[in-house]
Amino acid sequence: MIWLSWRQQRTEAVLSAAMVVLLAALFIPAGIHLASYYDHHGVARCISGKTLACGETLAAFGDRAGILRSVVPWLTLLPGLIGVALAAPIILDLEGGTYRLAWTQSVTRGRWIATRLGLSIFTALAAAGLLAVLFTWYRRPLDHVFGRFDGTSFDLEGTVSLGYVLFALGLGLAIGVLWRRTAPAVIASFLAYVACRLFVDGWLRQRFVTPLSATWKGNAPGPNLNTDWVLSSGISDRAGHLFAGNFQILQACGRVGARGTKALNGQCLARHGAGYNHAVWQPASRFWEFQGIETALFAGVGLLLIAFAAWRVLASD
Amino acid sequence: MSAALESRGLGRRYGSQWALQGCTLEIPRGTVTALVGPNGAGKTTLLRLAVGLTRPSAGSVRVFGLDPRAQAAEALPRVGFLAQEHPLYGGFTVEEMLRFGGKLNPGWDDQAARDRMAALDLPLKKKVRSLSGGQRAQVALTLALAKRPELLLLDEPVASLDPLARREFLQSVVEAVAEREITVVLSSHILADLERVCDHLVILAHGRTQLVGEIEEIVASHRLLTGPRDEAEDVSRMHEVVRASHVERQTTLLVRANGHVYDSHWTVHELDLEEIVLAYLGQDAERRREAVLS
Numbered sequence: 001m002i003w004l005s006w007r008q009q010r011t012e013a014v015l016s017a018a019m020v021v022l023l024a025a026l027f028i029p030a031g032i033h034l035a036s037y038y039d040h041h042g043v044a045r046c047i048s049g050k051t052l053a054c055g056e057t058l059a060a061f062g063d064r065a066g067i068l069r070s071v072v073p074w075l076t077l078l079p080g081l082i083g084v085a086l087a088a089p090i091i092l093d094l095e096g097g098t099y100r101l102a103w104t105q106s107v108t109r110g111r112w113i114a115t116r117l118g119l120s121i122f123t124a125l126a127a128a129g130l131l132a133v134l135f136t137w138y139r140r141p142l143d144h145v146f147g148r149f150d151g152t153s154f155d156l157e158g159t160v161s162l163g164y165v166l167f168a169l170g171l172g173l174a175i176g177v178l179w180r181r182t183a184p185a186v187i188a189s190f191l192a193y194v195a196c197r198l199f200v201d202g203w204l205r206q207r208f209v210t211p212l213s214a215t216w217k218g219n220a221p222g223p224n225l226n227t228d229w230v231l232s233s234g235i236s237d238r239a240g241h242l243f244a245g246n247f248q249i250l251q252a253c254g255r256v257g258a259r260g261t262k263a264l265n266g267q268c269l270a271r272h273g274a275g276y277n278h279a280v281w282q283p284a285s286r287f288w289e290f291q292g293i294e295t296a297l298f299a300g301v302g303l304l305l306i307a308f309a310a311w312r313v314l315a316s317d
Numbered sequence: 318m319s320a321a322l323e324s325r326g327l328g329r330r331y332g333s334q335w336a337l338q339g340c341t342l343e344i345p346r347g348t349v350t351a352l353v354g355p356n357g358a359g360k361t362t363l364l365r366l367a368v369g370l371t372r373p374s375a376g377s378v379r380v381f382g383l384d385p386r387a388q389a390a391e392a393l394p395r396v397g398f399l400a401q402e403h404p405l406y407g408g409f410t411v412e413e414m415l416r417f418g419g420k421l422n423p424g425w426d427d428q429a430a431r432d433r434m435a436a437l438d439l440p441l442k443k444k445v446r447s448l449s450g451g452q453r454a455q456v457a458l459t460l461a462l463a464k465r466p467e468l469l470l471l472d473e474p475v476a477s478l479d480p481l482a483r484r485e486f487l488q489s490v491v492e493a494v495a496e497r498e499i500t501v502v503l504s505s506h507i508l509a510d511l512e513r514v515c516d517h518l519v520i521l522a523h524g525r526t527q528l529v530g531e532i533e534e535i536v537a538s539h540r541l542l543t544g545p546r547d548e549a550e551d552v553s554r555m556h557e558v559v560r561a562s563h564v565e566r567q568t569t570l571l572v573r574a575n576g577h578v579y580d581s582h583w584t585v586h587e588l589d590l591e592e593i594v595l596a597y598l599g600q601d602a603e604r605r606r607e608a609v610l611s
Binding site: 001003004007008096097098100101102103104105106107108109317 | 365368369370371372389393394396397398400402404405406407409413416417418420421424460464
């Protein structure tokens, strides 16, 4: 039965493996380069440094990540693709009626569904897990400087990919057992995956735990939020109400500095009742707590969907 | 010893429509049974119920005394099933299909399967997708046979085949039956396809069994009687009247006779199997017409 399950999802598994290998070929050399740049250009020393030179060092370090850095956000779609792809061979079996062939051999349908789902889950977790390890390793130097809590790095590192891939697999299977047409079911479940991810990324995640906030006087040094996930920040009044950004007032209070930079005139702002800074953020220390919540959320719903699909198949006819 | 296949009041409903209803029959071990009926008569439903693909809505079905659904682990290895559309994995090679059979069946006879493929000139390396309909049917039959079942259920096995492939296929079934004493049930909407190979007959129409029995006995007991209309009543008291038609004062009766039919008032004709089957199926059609009119 394991042979059959493997044979039927071979194409999808090989494609997933090829993708992992391709990405490893891209990101391992890039990761080595980043790490060595980090070590040899004194990046570590600049993490809490506030000097102009340090700012330039950090910016240059960020640029080192180069084009890969702009590719990375897209890679968060991969767990979705892998999960949906691994659901496809099972839907194909239902669509083509070939599941009846397997069910009329000597193996009970309970064992059939258990083995097929078991192997899909295993393959999905293995592929997503390898990708997560790869990106966590690649981004380690970047994370020291820029944090790992911001959108794209949070999505790629840690354990969330395991949740995503189970969720995508569950969506594919659940839609597939209801629809029993492979191509539309795969496309629909991938779109549903993207929609759910956008909702969690853009709205739900920041509400897992109440964020921290602080208000400080315009010219005072505020908290260092470099590695935290800043939800909002800006000029505010004393009570921390963010200044609505009246462009004309900001322009009126602007002042061209000695080196051509624009700074805001604090007294002018204070006259307009906006002499404070305000920020709302999730501290970097909550990274694993958030990873745990999001992984449990997606994996839990994913497993429920998989269980639903298994039940539908077992109870069919 | 329990029958190879036995059903009691077996029924299956899809929505409000009964695909099979009140089906009670017993198929003894070692027989080859033709399951005949028009399309939509419930043949496929009956066979699917027997192999546990479908759950009964009413009554029960047993293979070798086992519930094919609740006791699937014991029942499945003993039943071979060939579905009408001969489903196979299109992307597998013939060899992989055999491997599939071996992996999923503890009683798999790999040598026999390979011998059959060789005898049929079927290349093992070829993809199933690229085989002809007849070749695919043979691969599917090989899968069902090499499993070494005690009961082999074939749903419309020759419907999609051309006459030559039909003949070859049935020949394969006959040989398999001769080699090992297995019980076979073949369904078809055309009796002529199966007549040569079967010794038992089940006629299914309109979701119900119309006739169950041994073919020899069926042919021996059915007679066409022609005689005076006013004596038709007497005949029906003695024998089971399958079909009656009247012209003027003369009546033609198709009867399933209890014992010898001899009466000087009636002319007695013998019937061949096909005529008998058509009479039963015609009777069903008439009944349906009446149901529509009333």
